[in-house]
Amino acid sequence: MSRAVVIGAGIGGLTAGIALRRRGWDVTVLERAPTLEVVGAGLAVAPNALRVLDALGVGDRVRSQSALQGTAGIRRPDGSWITRTDAGRARARFGDDVIVMHRAMLVDALVAALPPEALRLGLAASDVDPESGSVVTAEGTLAADLVVAADGLRSSVRGKLLPGFPGPVHTGVTSWRIVVSHPGGTLEIAESWGGGKVFGIAELGDGRVYCYATAPAPAGATAAGSAGATAAAPVGGTAAGSAGGAAAGSAGEKAELLRHFAGWHDPIPALIRSAPEVTRTDIRCLDEPLPTLHSGKVALLGDAAHAMTPNLGQGACQAIEDAAVLAASVPDLSRYTASRLPRVTMVAKESRRIGRLAGLDNPLAEWARNTAMSLAGRLGPDLILRQMDPVMNWRPPT
Template sequence: MDTPRAVIIGGGVGGLTAAVALRRSGWQVTVLERADSMEPVGAGISLAPNAQRALDVIGLGDEIRSLAAWQGEGGMRSPGGRWLSRTDSAAAAERFGGPLVLLHRATLIDRLAAGLPASAVRTGCPAHLVDPGTAGGRPAVIGTPDGPVEADLVIGADGIHSAMRGVLFPDHPGPSYAGFTTWRVLVPAPAEPFAPHETWGRGALWGSQPLKDGRIYAYAAAVAPAGARAADDERAELLRRFGDWHQPVPGIIAAAEPGGVLRNDVHQMTDPLPAFHRGRTVLVGDAAHAMAPTLGQGGNQAIEDAIVLAHHVAPGTDLGAGLAAYTADRLPRTTAVVRKAARVSRLMRLSGPVSVAVRDFVMSTASRLGPGLVLRTFDGIADWWPPRPTYAAGTNDAPVRPRWILTDENRDARR
């Protein structure tokens, strides 16, 4: 039999994970990336245990776990510095079966790209869907600057404002503005150590998290009109909004380069798609289920998508049935995560003094009753496990047994 060909449009986290997983299961893969290089947009990414277990399937889980930097206590604070809730890295790892890992997005992209031959990734290659194909008949067709390309499977990993989603589901309204904007920055670690934290204010949020390489990844969010930008620069905007918050927030802002602060409005799709596939074409990641970053699950869900997709479309199986099974697996789960992230973002956007006081009181009370109450926010999300694979490492590497595979008996006990 000829090796089936998959074309992935978009070279971000979801697209590259799908390419690696499909190649390991026997597909010939090509990634078409519009940008001229694979340098990712974005400073950092948080990978929870659910994504780490998905990465076990392609041999990257342990490498990612080794990059965990959070040790000891952390939690949520008020702008004045008062701790609203505390939790512990060991407690989180015990509850969900692994650490929370924050890393530079470029590090993850590099690790994923290393699992592909150089010829599999074409940068500077904008592509568009011409024909989604039919699962049991004609191939899908992609338009490229070099002419049309046929494929047995096309994967749309082209992000929040996905053009492929619009072709597959033209009647869907797509993502809408979530009501707030975000900033991200990487700086050297300050001289004074601090506990990792998220600080919640009135319609605003700040997070300071250490990376394994010694730098600090900081992120902020605030209610703002869509499309608004600072009249001077975004570091100055951060100083105006967060400069009087507790340390290390002002120090981190002061250490940032004025041009090194990334700002992006947040869009989400609380109205789910009717399916994640049509014909021979399928969507993963933000193209399928754009979500607010308030749970830190956007990249994690894209990784899950890619691994589950590869599980269901192994060469030699019925592609139509496999894509339908992928939609059946992923649509309910990602819809639930999108909506939960939206609920959390509504709490962050509270700005009235009474509503903020009530929110902070509830957080503080829940923490005193037990740190497990705070961690329960991620129950059903961070404790996810990949499906039992239909392949073991695939045709391009020596067969392996991923560490997460357990027997039916002890799998339930482990969870």
């Protein structure tokens, strides 16, 4: 039986472990953290990723979480709509819902699909040899026919495979994330754009609401006024994702978040005030596509391969896609690179483009953007959705 070692028990690493096991591989997933403490809060699982999870037997559990319902779209800070569509139209176009769920729920669903002995917590990989496939740990060296490097944004394995290649860059934007109790009534599911800032609202399936916000800021800035680079994560575990960085003091960050958004439309200020905890991270990404996603017996996956901005909500979805294609490609990793590199490059560039569009901070440029988007929505309700066809209509290999 062929043996695979997966480095990192994030969403991509866990999905790869499941997919490879279903293909008959003996799999060990290494995670340097002693427990699976989840970085982040909410995420979207789009139809392209749901098709993979269906094939792995996890789709129904994910669908038990909340799906986007009713109207969704983009608003101005005063609450007026720039563009909007009905979630039912998206479902009809793409064949499935977009599931919004807490990241911990997805991790739990994936862990449940792996046998307990396949997951090794508290065990880091200190070195990897791409030619032999050996993985060095504190407990000895593991021999593998395949090593899957799913060790996050600051992947040490990527650094070893591609020394000198540009690492993650700061996008000039910081982000905040909160999870709060549902305030009652009907919530409009939307992103609000204005003055270079974004505030997003989405309902989770457990009576809570996930909110995220972004604003321009220098790298490492916090409410306390400090700045500095975040240290690289060691081999053998997952780092913070494409919105990489360390969480700052929650009380100070709540005040900072209110400073940015107190004058925006309801219920944004009330949601912020109700937050028990605020997490802040800088948004970083790999701005230049890698020349390859593999070397020898090692394949890069997820943020280690293509860390992208969160503007399309596709970071986790692309990692899930990676896992399906990798399992279908082995042992020929050149097939994996040939299949995945053009697609993830396209998705990452589109996500970056939308981030720049949302972050416009010039009144004339904002007016032109909003006018064009509003006109497009009136001319064809499905025009915005149609632009997502290349992303959402992807199907896993059979």
